[in-house]
Amino acid sequence: LTARLTIDPHFTVGTVQRRLFGGFVEHLGRHVYDGIYEPGHPTADADGFRADVIELVRELGVSTIRYPGGNFVSGFRWEDSVGPRAERPRRLDLAWHSTETNEVGLHEFDAWLQKVGSDLMLAVNLGTRGTSEALDLLEYANIPAGTARAEERKRNGRTEPFAVEMWCLGNEMDGPWQLGHRSADDYGKLAARTARAMRMLDPRVKLVVCGSSSAHMPTFGEWERTVLTHTYDDVDFISCHAYYEEHDGDLASFLASAVDMDRFIETVVATADHVGAVRGSSKKIDISFDEWNVWYSSRFENVDKIEGIDEWPVAPRLLEDVYSVADAVVFGNLMISLLKHADRVTSASLAQLVNVIAPIMTEPSGPAWRQTTFFPFALTSRLAQGSALELKLDAPEYDSARYGSVPLVDAVATHDASTGTGAVFLVNRSTEEPVTVAVDIASLGAVTLRESHTLADTDVYAKNTLSAPERVAPRSNDSVRIIEGELTVTLPPVSWTALGLD
Ligand code: AHR
DSSP states (O other), X not given: XXXXXXXXXXXXXXXXXXXXXXXXXXXOTTSTBTTTBOTTSTTBOTTSBBHHHHHHHHHHTXXXXXXXXXGGGGGOOGGGGSSOGGGOXXXXXXXXXXXXXXXXXXXXXXXXXXXXXXXXEEXXXXXXXXXXXXXXXXXXXXXXXXXXXXXXXXXTTOOSOOOOOEEEXXXXXXXXXXXTOXXXXXXXXXXXXXXXXXXXXXXXXXXXXXXXXXXTSTTTXXXXXXXXXXXXXXXXXXXXXXXXXXXXXXXHHHHTHHHHHHHHHHHHHHHHHHHHHHHTOOOOOEEXXXXXXXXXXXXXXXXXXXXXXXXXXXXXXXXXXXXXXXXXXXXXXXXXXXXXXXXXXXXXEEEOSBSSSOSEEEOTTSOEEEOXXXXXXXXXXXXXXXXXXXXXXXXXXXXXXXXXXXXXXXXXXXXXXXXXXXXXXXXXXXXXXXXXXXXXXXXXXXXXXXXEEEEOOSSTTOBOOSSSTTSOOOBOOTTOEEETTEEEEEEOSSEEEEEEEO
């Protein structure tokens, strides 16, 4: 099988924002406790953070990290998580039926962010709380000095403000499972009030209003239209959330998941632009794709869920999906989809980071290791620089039960005019056949291949586990040739590839 691709650095989609390579840390399961924070661990630093995890997060290349939830934030009292540790209350976390000890809170998390080199993105609770508490947190985080909350922060050991720029106005408020779930109209009004008040306090903040929890919610589309009608002038982003999994052994459809993500993004952009058109506004609302991943959520619903009045564990094993090569190929394709829409998707957060549907796994007192999904994230984050390019792609198609006829190959390229470097990211969705792709790179001038990485395996369900943590890793792709302005590369079946060009 063959496919053709044309790359031209003049056809830019948009600048690749570093914020596209964000992550997400929720107080959920063993993410914070026994994940990033384990004071008894042999690698723990003076603050109790695992140095092996810090090293892996740095290697992953994560820009902004959304915190502290997720569903967790809709019942969270931020005041519980600051001040002397010994006085912090233990609370029930209703979202995940767990106990939150508040041992790690805003100050500790920010200290960890300094170590991993990432920025903080905060979510406020618009589930059980409202505008006033959001203002309190914003004052605590961003006002330099001289007010009750700013002075409280200083007493708690932090002289300089946290200066948080990105703020989420609640989480998944369209979901019936969400504490404080509301109609689009009710949420839209609350979000608008809160956004206006937050901007009065600090006009520098960038605000993300909740879009739908998935493109398959019954209120999808109408939710976005209603919420943006209330908030258009007061927010910068609308969120998208999407998780994909293989259903009933239908690998062919699963491999086409990014087709769904493409449609999701394009529909939300169209809806946002419709609201703008009705208002006669020249302002554009961008997308913050602030939860995306492969997640076998049916496993959580059917196996892992905790219930019972006397059952509120601390840091239980929850959502600890173990990812295969096929999962990583889909994951890499989701990143291609984000890059293809770099003009309007200008912020994104991989959900999540450690142990909980995560690229990094840990064992208490034991090792930390890279899941298969670690590799496409780390490589895309490192190689995608400059502008995302619009490609001309001709590829054979195949029939998928979920998404109809879809291309066997998907791809995106980036080009950094300041350094003259480029990158191409490709997937082969065929479960059987390799595909040789001929890439017209004549308009890039003289180009050499700096590096190539292909993730594939004869067993597409191979995984990295505690007993075999390095079973899967990308290898260089020896098929790449560059002859007279044409690059050819052969993509094995069910594979993800990244090429770095000089
Ligand atoms: O990432 C896991 C959960 O998925 C988040 O808490 C929630 O926002 C979403 O439903």
